[in-house]
Amino acid sequence: MAILLGSIADDYTGASDLANTLTKNGLRTVQTVGIPDPALALPDVDAVVVSLKIRSLPAPDAVTAATCAERWLRQRGAGHVLYKICSTFDSTDAGNIGPVTEALSEAAGGGVVVVTPAFPETGRTVYLGHLFVGGQPLNESPLKDHPLNPMHDANLVRVLTRQSRNAVGLIDLTTIAAGPGVVKARLDALRTAGITAVIADAIFERDLETLGEVALETPVSTGASGLGLGLARALVRSGRISSDGATTTDAIRPVGGLSAIVAGSCSKATLHQLDVAERSMPVLRLDPERLLAGPDEIAAAISWAGDRISAGPVVIAASAAPETVSRLQSLHGREASGHAIETATSIITAELVERGVRRLVVAGGETSGAAVDRLAIPAFLIGPEIAPGVPVLRTVGNAQGDMLLALKSGNFGGEDFFTAALSMMH
Numbered sequence: 036m037a038i039l040l041g042s043i044a045d046d047y048t049g050a051s052d053l054a055n056t057l058t059k060n061g062l063r064t065v066q067t068v069g070i071p072d073p074a075l076a077l078p079d080v081d082a083v084v085v086s087l088k089i090r091s092l093p094a095p096d097a098v099t100a101a102t103c104a105e106r107w108l109r110q111r112g113a114g115h116v117l118y119k120i121c122s123t124f125d126s127t128d129a130g131n132i133g134p135v136t137e138a139l140s141e142a143a144g145g146g147v148v149v150v151t152p153a154f155p156e157t158g159r160t161v162y163l164g165h166l167f168v169g170g171q172p173l174n175e176s177p178l179k180d181h182p183l184n185p186m187h188d189a190n191l192v193r194v195l196t197r198q199s200r201n202a203v204g205l206i207d208l209t210t211i212a213a214g215p216g217v218v219k220a221r222l223d224a225l226r227t228a229g230i231t232a233v234i235a236d237a238i239f240e241r242d243l244e245t246l247g248e249v250a251l252e253t254p255v256s257t258g259a260s261g262l263g264l265g266l267a268r269a270l271v272r273s274g275r276i277s278s279d280g281a282t283t284t285d286a287i288r289p290v291g292g293l294s295a296i297v298a299g300s301c302s303k304a305t306l307h308q309l310d311v312a313e314r315s316m317p318v319l320r321l322d323p324e325r326l327l328a329g330p331d332e333i334a335a336a337i338s339w340a341g342d343r344i345s346a347g348p349v350v351i352a353a354s355a356a357p358e359t360v361s362r363l364q365s366l367h368g369r370e371a372s373g374h375a376i377e378t379a380t381s382i383i384t385a386e387l388v389e390r391g392v393r394r395l396v397v398a399g400g401e402t403s404g405a406a407v408d409r410l411a412i413p414a415f416l417i418g419p420e421i422a423p424g425v426p427v428l429r430t431v432g433n434a435q436g437d438m439l440l441a442l443k444s445g446n447f448g449g450e451d452f453f454t455a456a457l458s459m460m461h
Contacts, residue, residue, distance in 0.1 A: 039275055040082040040266060041113030043104045043139075045097075045120055045131065046400040047407050048425075048444040049260075050086035051415065053119045055426035056260040057082050058283060058417045060267035061276055065431070066415040068407055070107045075413050075432045081276055082267075083108065084119065088404040091183050094130035098138040105139055115251055116143070117266060121400075122152045122159040122259035123173065123446070124166055124191060125184040126198065133198025136232055136257045143254035147226045149206075149246055150195065153237035154261030156423050157447065164192040164205045164234045177303050177446070180357040182364070183373060183401070191234045204230040211236055215248045222249065237261065244268050260424060286418030286429040289461040290437045292393025293344050296453050298352040299380045299402030300445030301360050308398070309352050312453045317343050318350040323363055326353060326379045327372060333379050337386045344390065348457055351387075353380050354398070377405035385409045388435055394460040396441045396453055403442040410435065421456045422448040 040062065044050030047068070054066040062081040070085060071077065085104040089097035105116055118132075118139055126132045132150075140148050153161045158169040166189050168176035173189040188194050196203045204225045210217055225233060237243050240261075247265020250256040251273075256266070270276050296312070298305055312318055319339050325332035340349050353376045355363075363372040384397065384406040397403040411434060418427030418439070424447045428440045439460040443452065 037112035038080060038083050038108070039113070039270055040115055040117070041108030041111070042082065042084040042117040042119050042263065043101050043108070044084055044086050045090040045118075046088055047086045047404045048400045048442045049119055049121055050084045051417070051426055051428055051442045052424040052444060052447070053260045053263045054084045054415070054417045055420055055424060056263045057084070057267050058426070059420065060264055061271045062267050063277070064417050066417065066428070068412055068414060070104055071413055077414065077431070078416070081270070083111070088408070089131060089135070090121070090125060090400070092131065094134040097131040098134050101135045102138050102142055105142055115253070115266065116255050117263060118255065118257040119263065120152060120257060120259060121444070122154045122157060122261070123168055123178045123186065124152045124194060125178070125181060125186065126194070127184055128197040130198050132257065133195050136255070137199060137201065139255045140231060145231070146253055147222050147230060148232045148255050148257055149235050149250045149253070149262070150232050150257040151235040151237050151246060151262055152191070152259040153243065154259045155237070155239060156261070159259065159261065160238050161191065161234065161236045162238060163207060163236065165189045166191050182301055182360045183369065195232060195234060199232060201231040202229055204233040206233050206235045208236040208238060208242070211242050211245050215245050218245060218249045232257070240264065283417060283419045286416040287427055287439065287459065287461070290393045290439050293391045294348040294394035294457050294460065295340065295344065295387045295392045296348060296350040296396040296398070297380050297384050297387070297402065297406065298350065298354045298398035299376055300399030301354050301357065302445030304446045304448065305354055305398050306356065307450055308448060308452050309350065309354060311450045312350050315454060316348050316350055318352060321351065321353045321379070323353060323355050323359060323372070323376060327363070327367055327375045333382055336383050340387060341390060344387070344392070350453065351383055373401065377401050381405035381409040388438070393436070393438045394457060395438060396443065396456045398443045399445050407442070415440070419459065421459055422452055427459050
């Protein structure tokens, strides 16, 4: 299997978001969970998205995991590798966007890396290097209260500079609007000046198409799924993609079984989606304090689900309001409280699957990563889109048999997302 485009995603929901975008734009795509076992037979595809869980790891560990994935992708023919990050640039001053970007660039021989989290379809735009989320500057958006990586600076040149050893530049909207030739000339000038990474503005999809065409001629880029859109369209225009294009039909063949939703995201969007879901299905809201105190809350949740799940989908949520999360973190520490909740939701998810759940929705990036890891799912085929950035996923090589999943980043989806997701899974 020789692939044209490789990607390394820093979490699992972001990986499915990107795989969805590549599929929509004509690339046959598979999402793997980590570097696949050599015995796993992957379908013939144009692109592979390797899902890692490195967004919040210590930077050296993230670099090691990403460079191993990069070698695997290059060995299978990938001429370009996209480091897929969150469209809200979630990170701390210690990394991991800067350290991983620099390591991947060095592994590929250096040069200037185009970096942009812009994805206008989901309300993420970059202007003069500043990131806007739904029209709000990043530092004024709900991301300022993110439980793991609170974002307090919208100037991405400053944010990336604090994470990087080398200088960071900017390619502004005026340059991008002038077309690929002008952008390439600007990159050459920045390279001569010692710049190794550039934040690129993007307001419209045409800006992403320009950036994709330019980035495809370099070995590495860093960005959200919007940059994946640009890269995919550039590949299609180049004539290197089969005219058959991508299809999602096989991914949604019925699997039967029971259905469930597990939520760990504390985003405003997910909290509202849970309120809406409660009107039509049973919802159990876990007590985060009790989760940290011991296994009793987990056992009670599994018992609660067992009494109800045969009658229809159930929802189990460890999601909490920002003030509750802050109180937990102050009492137990940010890492300890986050790890305890991820562990609890992954155990509950595995128990639900053991009891016959084959249609599963998981909300939250860290929650999704922990659940997929515990289930040991090796790869996914990409199905149709439920909401922008969230496709139906069909397991490949799964020990529990075929399953359909949706892995939702906390901020994604409309208010009826959970009902919409389950309605597409049969």
